[in-house]
Structures are given as C-alpha cells and as structure tokens.
Amino acid sequence: MRKKIIAGNWKMNILPSETEALVKAVAEATKDYAGKVDIVCCTPAIDVPAAVNAAKGTAVEIGAENCHWKASGAYTGEISTGMLLDAGAKYVIIGHSERRQYFGETDETVNLRSRAAIAAGLTAIVCVGETLEEREAGKLNEVIDRQMKLGLKDYTVADCEKLVIAYEPVWAIGTGKTATPDQAQEVHALIRAILVELFGSETAETVRIQYGGSMKPSNAAELLAKKDIDGGLIGGAALKAEDFAGIIAAAAQ
Numbered sequence: 447m448r449k450k451i452i453a454g455n456w457k458m459n460i461l462p463s464e465t466e467a468l469v470k471a472v473a474e475a476t477k478d479y480a481g482k483v484d485i486v487c488c489t490p491a492i493d494v495p496a497a498v499n500a501a502k503g504t505a506v507e508i509g510a511e512n513c514h515w516k517a518s519g520a521y522t523g524e525i526s527t528g529m530l531l532d533a534g535a536k537y538v539i540i541g542h543s544e545r546r547q548y549f550g551e552t553d554e555t556v557n558l559r560s561r562a563a564i565a566a567g568l569t570a571i572v573c574v575g576e577t578l579e580e581r582e583a584g585k586l587n588e589v590i591d592r593q594m595k596l597g598l599k600d601y602t603v604a605d606c607e608k609l610v611i612a613y614e615p616v617w618a619i620g621t622g623k624t625a626t627p628d629q630a631q632e633v634h635a636l637i638r639a640i641l642v643e644l645f646g647s648e649t650a651e652t653v654r655i656q657y658g659g660s661m662k663p664s665n666a667a668e669l670l671a672k673k674d675i676d677g678g679l680i681g682g683a684a685l686k687a688e689d690f691a692g693i694i695a696a697a698a699q
C-alpha cells in the first residue's frame with residue numbers, strides 16, 4: 447500500500463510574516479491524520495525558514511517550489527538544494543507547468559533539477575501534464591511519455607525512493623475544471639506503465655503519483671479512491687487550512 451501524500455503548492459502567495467499562522471493552522475486542522483497521510487506544504491523559498499520553524503513538532507513537512515542543479519556559484523536569483531536542506535526543507539516541486547509555461551523550464555532542466563534534488567537528499571515532486579491543445583490534438587500519451595522519459599533520464603531505481611510524480615493537466619490548474627476521476631486514473635495508469643518500463647514493476651508500484659488541478663474537499667475523495675491516484679498537489683485549496691485539511695481527511699479514508 448502506498449501512503450497517500452498531499453502537498454500544498456503555495457505558489458507566489460503568502461508572505462513570510464503570514465507563514466507561521468498558515469502552517470500552524472494546517473498542523474492543527476490535520477493533527478488527526480498525522481502518520482496516516484504525508485502532509486507537505488511547499489512554500490516560496492523565502493517562506494521556508496518560517497514554515498520549518500512553525501512545523502516543528504507537528505506532522506507537517508516543508509518543501510520548496512524549485513531548486514537549481516548546481517551546488518553553488520554565479521547563478522543570480524537561484525536557490526541551491528543545499529540552501530533548502532540547510533533551511534530544513536524536505537521536498538521540492540520540480541517542473542511545475544507554470545515554470546514550463548512562463549520560465550522556460552524544459553524536460554532537460556527538469557531532469558537536471560530533480561536529479562540534483564534527489565542526490566542532495568530532498569524528495570522531488572516532478573510535475574507532468576498536457577495542455578488542452580495537446581489533449582485535443584490527441585497528443586496526451588506522447589506528451590506524458592516524453593515528459594516522463596526525458597524528465598527521469600538517467601534515474602536509478604534507488605532515485606525512485608525520493609521521487610513523487612504529480613500529474614497536473616494544465617487545463618485543470620487554477621481553472622476550477624477538474625479532470626474526472628476516470629480521466630485522471632487513465633493518465634495515472636499510463637504514468638505507472640511508463641515507470642514499469644523504466645524501472646520494473648516492483649519499483650513502479652512504490653512510486654506515488656499525485657493528481658493536481660482544482661482538487662478540493664468536495665472532489666478529493668472520488669479522485670483519491672482511484673487505484674493509481676496516491677495523493678494530490680494542491681494550489682488554491684492549500685491556502686486555507688480548513689480546505690487543505692478537508693482534502694487530507696479524504697486521503698486518510
């Protein structure tokens with residue numbers, strides 16, 4: 447049985463001065479599910495220290511939203527894996543569609559960033575997902591296959607212990623449109639099959655695959671009931687402790 451993992455993606459919301467209150471509210475609202483579900487808040491890098499501090503002694507773990515692949519050096523504006531670890535982060539989101547869309551993230555840089563994160567000891571949440579145009583043009587399988595194989599190029603079986611995949615159809619992110627449980631399960635099964643192809647079935651069975659895209663308390667249970675949906679990557683609903691806790695409650699069922 448794969449343990450469910452619900453991760454909030456705060457995106458570019460929540461000030462450092464607002465961080466402690468939100469993390470504490472999440473910890474309080476989800477304390478009954480501690481140990482049953484992995485609970486993660488991925489925050490802007492500047493919020494990580496406050497988030498880590500607020501999460502101390504609770505089941506909430508903290509992650510970031512991106513990292514660079516070099517250990518240090520002249521990379522103005524970037525954040526290294528060592529910086530995240532030093533601040534107490536355990537997770538990092540890599541290759542979110544907003545980074546692919548607005549910041550030139552490619553499958554190659556997803557590969558570099560995620561391998562560096564895993565080598566450093568972070569758990570990488572690697573995001574994949576098709577745009578509406580790609581889906582309508584019948585390219586869904588091709589896009590997922592490419593993102594998975596290039597994104598996970600040169601991964602070892604051991605690397606998969608620190609890997610979470612997030613399937614996020616771009617057309618469902620922040621739009622209020624959710625993939626139906628069947629639509630999501632179909633792609634999760636495809637992702638699982640690609641993992642089998644890459645790493646063998648034993649390893650593929652251990653990798654958790656989150657769904658992301660307008661997941662909320664009212665639709666979480668039916669999505670999370672699907673065989674290959676092992677959690678959620680939550681944007682909007684992660685900004686309110688009670689909504690986030692509602693999703694975690696569904697994952698604990």
Ligand code: PGA
Pocket residue numbers: 455614618619620621622658659660661679680681682683
């Ligand atoms: P959403 O975002 O839940 O607001 O759709 C999900 C994400 O982008 O990770």
